[in-house]
Amino acid sequence: MTCFEEKLRTYASLIVRFGVNIQKGQEMVLRCPAEAYQFGRMLTEEAYKAGAKEVIVQWRDSVERRLWYDHAPMEVMENFPEWKAASLNNYAQSGAAFVTVVSDDPEIFKGVDDAKMRAASKASNEACKYFYKRMMASEIQWNVAAVSNEAWALKVFPELDAVQAVEKLWDAIFRAVHITDDTDAVKAWEQLDETLSHRCHVLNQYAFDRLIYKNSLGTDFTVGLVQNHIWEGGSEFSGSGVRFFANMPTEEIFTMPDCRRAEGTLKASMPLCYDGTLIHDFSITFHEGKVTEFSAAEGQEVLQRIIETDEGAGRLGEVALVPYHSPISQMGLLFYETLFDENASCHFALGASYPTTVKDGASMNSEQLTQIGGNDSAAHVDFMVGTQDLEITGITKDGKEVAVFKNGDWCLD
Ligand code: ZN
Ligand code: ZN
Numbered sequence: 001m002t003c004f005e006e007k008l009r010t011y012a013s014l015i016v017r018f019g020v021n022i023q024k025g026q027e028m029v030l031r032c033p034a035e036a037y038q039f040g041r042m043l044t045e046e047a048y049k050a051g052a053k054e055v056i057v058q059w060r061d062s063v064e065r066r067l068w069y070d071h072a073p074m075e076v077m078e079n080f081p082e083w084k085a086a087s088l089n090n091y092a093q094s095g096a097a098f099v100t101v102v103s104d105d106p107e108i109f110k111g112v113d114d115a116k117m118r119a120a121s122k123a124s125n126e127a128c129k130y131f132y133k134r135m136m137a138s139e140i141q142w143n144v145a146a147v148s149n150e151a152w153a154l155k156v157f158p159e160l161d162a163v164q165a166v167e168k169l170w171d172a173i174f175r176a177v178h179i180t181d182d183t184d185a186v187k188a189w190e191q192l193d194e195t196l197s198h199r200c201h202v203l204n205q206y207a208f209d210r211l212i213y214k215n216s217l218g219t220d221f222t223v224g225l226v227q228n229h230i231w232e233g234g235s236e237f238s239g240s241g242v243r244f245f246a247n248m249p250t251e252e253i254f255t256m257p258d259c260r261r262a263e264g265t266l267k268a269s270m271p272l273c274y275d276g277t278l279i280h281d282f283s284i285t286f287h288e289g290k291v292t293e294f295s296a297a298e299g300q301e302v303l304q305r306i307i308e309t310d311e312g313a314g315r316l317g318e319v320a321l322v323p324y325h326s327p328i329s330q331m332g333l334l335f336y337e338t339l340f341d342e343n344a345s346c347h348f349a350l351g352a353s354y355p356t357t358v359k360d361g362a363s364m365n366s367e368q369l370t371q372i373g374g375n376d377s378a379a380h381v382d383f384m385v386g387t388q389d390l391e392i393t394g395i396t397k398d399g400k401e402v403a404v405f406k407n408g409d410w411c412l413d
C-alpha cells in the first residue's frame with residue numbers, strides 16, 4: 001500500500017468501520033467541509049458499503065461562514081434556526097452515528113466581531129443542547145477526523161509551497177492515525193487501545209484524590225479529582241453497546257476533575273486555535289476551582305469569550321494525560337488544530353465534563369453531576385500544558401505521593 005488514493009481509501013474505511021463503527025441499518029450523519037467533497041463522497045460510499053441505511057451529508061464551508069459573520073446582522077447570530085437544530089437533535093435521538101470531518105484554516109475567523117461569534121456559539125449550543133448532551137455522554141457513536149487543506153497546511157508548513165504543504169500535512173495526518181506503508185492500521189489501533197486501557201486501569205486502581213503539576217514554564221497547580229472518577233481513553237461504548245473511537249487520532253487518557261477544587265496557575269505550552277483565532281502564550285489561575293485571573297500575549301479577548309461563556313466555562317471539566325513523547329508530539333509539529341495538538345500534550349478542558357468519567361455518571365442529571373463536582377457548561381475547550389519537564393504527582397486518599405509523570409512522560413508502568 002503506497003499510493004495516496006489507497007491511503008485515503010484506507011482512512012475512509014477506518015473512520016467508518018472502526019472509528020464510528022457504523023452498524024447495519026444505522027443512519028450516519030456526515031458533517032464535512034465542502035472543500036473536502038471527494039473525501040466526503042468516499043466516506044459516504046464506505047458507510048453504505050458497511051451497511052448504513054442512509055448517509056445524511058451536511059456540507060459546511062468556513063469561507064461562507066466568514067462571509068456570514070461579516071455581513072449578516074446580529075439578530076441572525078442570536079437565533080439558531082429551529083430546523084437546523086432539529087436535524088441534529090432528531091438524528092441524535094433516533095440513534096444515528098455522527099462523523100465530523102474537520103479541515104479548517106486556523107485563522108479563518110481572525111478579526112471577526114467578538115460579540116457576533118459569542119452570540120452564534122451560544123445560540124447553537126443552546127439549540128443543539130440535546131445533541132451535545134448525547135454526544136458528551138457517549139450515548140451515540142461519534143467520530144471526529146481531519147483532512148488536509150491548503151490554508152491549514154501552509155500554517156503548519158510555512159516554508160513549503162502549497163502543493164508540498166498539503167502533501168506533507170496529509171503524511172502527518174496518516175502517520176497520526178497509524179496509516180503507514182508497513183503496518184496494518186486496525187492492528188495498530190488495537191495495540192494503542194490496549195496501551196491506553198492499561199494506563200486507565202493503573203490510575204483507576206490508585207483512585208487519586210488529587211494531582212499536582214509542576215514545570216519550569218511556570219505551571220504550579222493542584223487539581224482535585226471527583227470521588228469514583230473513571231479514567232477513560234481509546235475506544236468506548238455507546239448507549240447501545242457499540243464500540244467506537246470518538247477521535248482520530250487519539251493518544252490521551254482523561255477523567256473528571258472536581259470543578260470546585262483547582263488551585264494555582266497553569267501555563268499553556270502551545271497556542272490554542274479556537275473558533276478560527278489563535279491564542280498565544282497564555283496562563284490561567286484558579287482558586288477554589290474557579291478562574292480568578294487569565295492573560296494571553298495574543299487572543300486575550302477570545303480567551304475571555306471562552307471563560308465567560310457561562311458559569312461552568314470558568315471551571316475545569318477534563319484532565320487529560322498524554323506523554324510528551326507521544327507519536328504525535330514526536331513529529332515536532334504544531335498543528336493549530338486541537339484534535340492533533342491535544343494528543344501531543346497533557347491538557348485540561350474548561351467547561352463541561354464527560355459524564356462517563358465518573359461511576360454512574362451517564363445516568364445522573366446535571367444537578368446530580370454538579371453535586372459531586374462535575375461541571376455543566378455549554379463550552380468544552382481543551383488547552384495544552386504538557387512540557388518536556390512536566391512532573392505530575394498523584395496524592396492518594398490516605399496522603400501517599402505517587403509519581404505519575406516524570407520529565408514529561410508517563411512513569412507508572
Ligand atoms: Zn482531551
Ligand atoms: Zn476535551
